[in-house]
Amino acid sequence: MSDIFKAGPGDVEITQREECFRGFYRIDRLRLRHRQFAGGMGPLLTRELFVRHDAVCVLPYDPQRDEVVMIEQFRVGALEAGVNPWLLELVAGLIDKDEEPETVARREAVEEAGLTLGALWPISQYLPSPGGSNELVHLFVGRCDSSQAAGIHGLPEEGEDIRVHVLALEDALQAVRDGKINNAASMIALQWLALNRAEVRGLWV
Incomplete structure (x- = not known):
């Protein structure tokens, strides 16, 4: 098995973060792009994140x-x-x-x-x-x-x-x-x- 990719500086770019909901838990919406296996940065993605305590x-x-x-x-x-x-x-x-x-x-x-x-x-x-x-x-x-x-x-x-x-x-x-x-x-x-x-x-x- 090849080594798992390890993120370094610049491998993930978060361009926007918006808090959508806050209650007992929180939901954020992120706009981001990340480096792809073939090299170069991928497209801009929108992802909702469920923010919880550990x-x-x-x-x-x-x-x-x-x-x-x-x-x-x-x-x-x-x-x-x-x-x-x-x-x-x-x-x-x-x-x-x-x-x-x-x-x-x-x-x-x-x-x-x-x-x-x-x-x-x-x-x-x-x-x-x-x-x-x-x-x-x-x-x-x-x-x-x-x-x-x-x-x-x-x-x-x-x-x-x-x-x-x-x-x-x-x-x-x-x-x-x-x-x-x-x-x-x-x-x-x-x-x-x-x-x-x-x-x-x-x-x-």
Whole structure:
């Protein structure tokens, strides 16, 4: 495989940026051109950009019991996509200014699952939808005691209604195979843990 193109000065020209909407999120419209593989600059393009805070997602994992803790909540995007809008997901939250991803992971585990996490194992940073959004997701596995995970959580002032589920890791992986777990962060984290379970348990048990 040849090297992936790495942008340098002058390889992208943004000629105009317009804020189209600002609410909880923001949408900008950009006019830009970029260098093409054959050389030279391409045509002027118009692209809408969904501007979001970076996010943190964490999969709580109990290495003693080989169990994961996941949360269930309503998602409007899933509703619009025509699938069941109550999803099994990871604990997650947005990064505010000057916050470290690890701090967000620990805070959200308490708010959304009533869990105090131990060690955090960074999995990756990835772009969930780079064709139209600038969101960067910081993905972790967090050590936990799953015997303490239960109940309904979330911040009432934010309209959160979150139910906790404890699953054997094998059951969670089967839910991925069956399409019952169908969101990117959960699928990536569970598959990573399946590949690295022996190493993680070797260090955490």
